[in-house]
Amino acid sequence: MNDIAATPPQGSSERDSRFRPYSEPSYQYDVRPSKPGFLAVAYHVDTGSTWASVAHKNSDDAKKRVLAACNAGTGGGCYIAAAVPSPGTIFLAEDAMGQTWIKEEMREYGAPYTYDYRITDPARIDCQVKSFGCSRMGGYSSDYIYLDLDPSIDQVKDYFPKGKLHWNxxxxxxxxxxxxxxxxxxxxxxxxxxxxxxxxxxxxxxxxxxxxxxxxxxxxxxxxxxxxxxxxxxxxxxxxxxxxxxxxxxxxxxxxxxxxxxxxxxxxxxxxxxxxxxxxxxxxxxxxxxxxxxxxxxxxxxxxxxxxxxxxxxxxx
Structure with missing residues (x-):
């Protein structure tokens, strides 16, 4: 990530463009046939917004999708913040100046959520080490790809900013x-x-x-x-x-x-x-x-x- 802002990653105001709905993992594992989907998040250091996409068949497709969307929305200069397969999670934190900090966390399939993410949130920890006034923002969890659905159905979900971007x-x-x-x-x-x-x-x-x-x-x-x-x-x-x-x-x-x-x-x-x-x-x-x-x-x-x-x-x- 960029060494000036490791965000190397901004209601009803325009600032809400950075807050998108997050996928929530389930404690009751689905018995439907499925395979891990891939999640990727892209960012631009000069805005606090993030571009996320879940349920891709492979990491490259997820990265290409978010990078293309980010570059289209900003005019270029975007980076991949993180990419993980299910059941990985990408966490977001925000410092006092409004910068977004992004870190991924992997977990073995079927393992319970034993961590207290209020404390161990890796994005917030990274923010606390490198900045100040850090708060949890949430995160994105990668969805699974269900194999019993019609193959023509696109299971990919995008969480891209809406409205005007705010530039740092x-x-x-x-x-x-x-x-x-x-x-x-x-x-x-x-x-x-x-x-x-x-x-x-x-x-x-x-x-x-x-x-x-x-x-x-x-x-x-x-x-x-x-x-x-x-x-x-x-x-x-x-x-x-x-x-x-x-x-x-x-x-x-x-x-x-x-x-x-x-x-x-x-x-x-x-x-x-x-x-x-x-x-x-x-x-x-x-x-x-x-x-x-x-x-x-x-x-x-x-x-x-x-x-x-x-x-x-x-x-x-």
């Missing part, structure tokens, strides 16, 4: 891998751009041109809103520039306010109600989590991901 806007900070005199104590900041790959290249090229040495991305944030507004601030990612008592300047991502609690479809019928533990997401919460009190960190500035900008930011003491 990115903010990234680059710094030289080996600081020089020309680049000492400086960061290069870009934001308000829709294409993550182009944004990454633009800021790295600018940083290297100015500094004379290779650069790397030190932090990023993402927003699926065109502009920062008071009522959508919780969904807008921010880049936070802070400094500690030693004069060390750092960058992290956060969101303006805590996201509203969301109710998601249960993965399995007997899932109990589950309230996820609070995760630090706001600027001060993130600083408190990442900066020991002994270092006395203070925020210098915040930059929302939605506002277009390109600038060089000087470190402070």
């Amino acid at each position: 806007r990115w903010a990234m900070v680059a710094r030289p891998t080996t600081p020089t005199t020309a680049a000492h104590n400086k960061s290069w900041l870009i934001s308000g751009k829709e294409n993550s790959a182009a944004t990454r290249k633009e800021i790295l090229d600018r940083c290297q041109a100015d500094s004379g040495v290779p650069c790397e991305i030190s932090a990023y944030a993402v927003s699926d809103n065109e502009v920062l507004t008071n009522d959508t601030g919780s969904e807008n990612g921010l880049l936070v520039h802070f400094v500690n008592v030693r004069g060390q300047n750092r960058w992290i991502s956060a969101v303006a306010t805590k996201p509203k609690k969301k109710k998601y479809k249960k993965m399995f019928r007997d899932d109990p109600d589950f309230v996820e533990a609070p995760d630090p997401v706001t600027v001060q919460e993130r600083i408190d989590r990442l900066c020991p009190k002994s270092l006395q960190c203070r925020v210098i500035a915040t930059y929302d991901a939605a506002t277009p900008r390109m600038q060089v930011v000087e470190d402070v003491k």
Whole structure:
């Protein structure tokens, strides 16, 4: 997956295009003759939506179908997130900035659902390791292909986004891998751009041109809103520039306010109600989590991901 957003994977609002009905596995195994079907999920890093298709005869057909649909809907640049046969499941999670995280889980045929997916959900775990403010979104389970049906009947089911896609806007900070005199104590900041790959290249090229040495991305944030507004601030990612008592300047991502609690479809019928533990997401919460009190960190500035900008930011003491 893409290393900027491993989503390397967005009611009745347009944002609901990412939420599609999920297949639910049955605890009463069907005695009808069947064989495992294949499921695949495709995504585009610049939108939180996913394209899923189940009950294919083979993995290649499933991958081709979702990849073609994703590329048709986005204009290209899609990736396969995962592909599994029955009884596999592909899980989805969402971080505080609205990015979708996708991971698959395999299970032996006939094995009971003994895992507590509220805790072991692989997508949420991956999100927690690489991002923050992670929540379960649900997932897709691959259906079986029933052999007693007319062969002319297509048993494939598609779960594709409906309505307008929301495109992420990115903010990234680059710094030289080996600081020089020309680049000492400086960061290069870009934001308000829709294409993550182009944004990454633009800021790295600018940083290297100015500094004379290779650069790397030190932090990023993402927003699926065109502009920062008071009522959508919780969904807008921010880049936070802070400094500690030693004069060390750092960058992290956060969101303006805590996201509203969301109710998601249960993965399995007997899932109990589950309230996820609070995760630090706001600027001060993130600083408190990442900066020991002994270092006395203070925020210098915040930059929302939605506002277009390109600038060089000087470190402070």
